[in-house]
Amino acid sequence: MRHSILMLSLAAVLAATTGCKRDAAPAGDAPASTAATAPAAAQMIDEHSYAQPDKVKVKDLALELKVDFDKKVIDGSATLALDWLDKAATQLVLDTRDLAIGKVVGERSDGKWEDLKYALAPADKVLGSKLTIETPQRNARVRITYTTSPDASGLQWLTAAMTEGKKTPFMFSQSQQIHARSWVPLQDTPSVRFTYTAHVLAPQDTMVVMSAAIEPGADNSGDKRDGDYSFRMPQAIPSYLLAIGAGDLVFKPISKRSGVWAEPTAVAKAVAEFADTEKMIETTEQLYGPYRWDRYDMLLLPPSFPYGGMENPRMTFLTPTVIVGDKSLVSLIAHELAHSWSGNLVTFSTAKDAWLNEGVTSYVENRIIESMYGKERADMENVIERNELKSEFTADNKPLQALAVKAGTLKDPDDNLGSTVYTKGAWFLQFLEQRFGRADFDAFLRGYFDHFAFQSISTDQFREYAKANLLDKYPGKVTQAEFDAWLFEPGVPADAPQTTSARFDAVDAARKAWLDAGTLPAKDASAKWTTQEWVHFIEGMPETLQPEQLAALDAAYHFTGTPNGEIAQRWYPLAVRSGYAAANAELAKFLERVGRRKLIMPTYKELVKTPAGLKLAEETFAKAKPGYHPITTGSVETTIAEAKAAPTK
Incomplete structure (x- = not known):
């Protein structure tokens, strides 16, 4: 997952709950074995999962799902194929969060299915509810019928009005870190990997995509839109890479193995911005070996997506905030693609x-x-x-x-x-x-x-x-x-290699000249600056400036109202700290339009420091909340609540 090349902390506590297989390695000389490590059981204990993979592991998942936009739920069943490692074990323990369990059955040795007893424990606010299934016969397969909550932490439901095309509602998942359990009952730990298939029903005007191959066929043309879709993921993945998206989506190729899914009005500009993707794949293959996931497609999500990107195999989920027209933020694509080796593989x-x-x-x-x-x-x-x-x-x-x-x-x-x-x-x-x-x-x-x-x-x-x-x-x-x-050890060792940038040295000199004498950088120089240079220019400013100084910068560079989220992320907090109220209207529009936590949380955190700013934060959040992802909502609610609870000075 990437919040972007220019990221802040992930450490926002989320109110709701709280942001990567199987075949043998390729032939060739294998590096020295390191089997003499700590015992596997000690390595794989996951304190954020109820699962007991030392006793039984899920090896395959078969999903039957129905997407209901009106109720904002997914109805369906999950059939888990099991590998019983402990022959004395008689329970299957799964992770769930806010799932309504309808029925649990197990496959007998004669191929027939029988009801199984189960217990759903009270919910922990972080871990969700432990689902304990009694399996005295250690069934080869167990099927759970369930319905998700409209408030599932791993799903976001957008009305048609919240999409770019304004025609069709939109739904997408975000399973990392432990949000897969909010839409599928499973062993929600990265230490367990499974293959999966899925059969998904949705409204006929809705295209469904998943982190898997669309069946039948592999051309990903998107022409088949009948509300009945099947998927297959032959490479085993951890639960946090389980992903689904549904909406008014069309596909446009970049190369034979890569392309973009997006709303019709956005797909062309996305393909233009991400045109270098195939070359990125080839570059990484030259460095680190073959790409092993068959296809690398991208799903462009609405601006409410809480992260920069999510590396779901075969289907990276992306924020539209990286599309700025000059490819200056496509390192996000490089990051999510790199996960195909480090994280997914x-x-x-x-x-x-x-x-x-x-x-x-x-x-x-x-x-x-x-x-x-x-x-x-x-x-x-x-x-x-x-x-x-x-x-x-x-x-x-x-x-x-x-x-x-x-x-x-x-x-x-x-x-x-x-x-x-x-x-x-x-x-x-x-x-x-x-x-x-x-x-x-x-x-x-x-x-x-x-x-x-x-x-x-x-x-x-x-x-x-x-x-x-x-x-x-x-x-x-x-x-x-x-x-x-x-x-x-904490911190960074003193002998860590240092990196310098001659272009940033020039930016530093230009900023100093402006701060010392009010001399703006020469237009022929600043006109060539990239997003990175503008970010460095703003980040190097003092903690606060005089409002008239910000007005001068605005008059020259139009930072207020910028479509570039990386610049907005730095400019608006500076404006708030400096009392530059002229930016408030555009600031509020930005917070209402964008749900990406990395871009908006710095501004919210500055706003809540003063009574007037807290009032603006609450008013803006009330308008923005219907379009925010639950993860973003939790972050903003926590920030506002902590500010209101803090003693007045």
């Missing part, structure tokens, strides 16, 4: 190992950007992210600054510190690359993807694999103590 086993997904992916993303758009752009993006890390790492959140987060630290799996799992994780890999040399480190990383392909692993397993295939193989370059300092 080799997956973290629990949320406390999140850096294995996001940190490795962020490193790969930067390598893709460097290869395609040059080192200068890759360096700018690194600088922005590391500046944000410096501001986010504080004395109060040191326990969340270690890559290897201790068990029990994450009360909610959505509470990972973004700068740790994304930026520090990527920085760690850059440190290793520089010490071992790019050629040898690339070979190591490619071997890592092959060795652990279609597996879920822990930080301990990564550590042991790196010891055998890097530290011991190339002695004298990195000590175990240096390696472990990155994993287990």
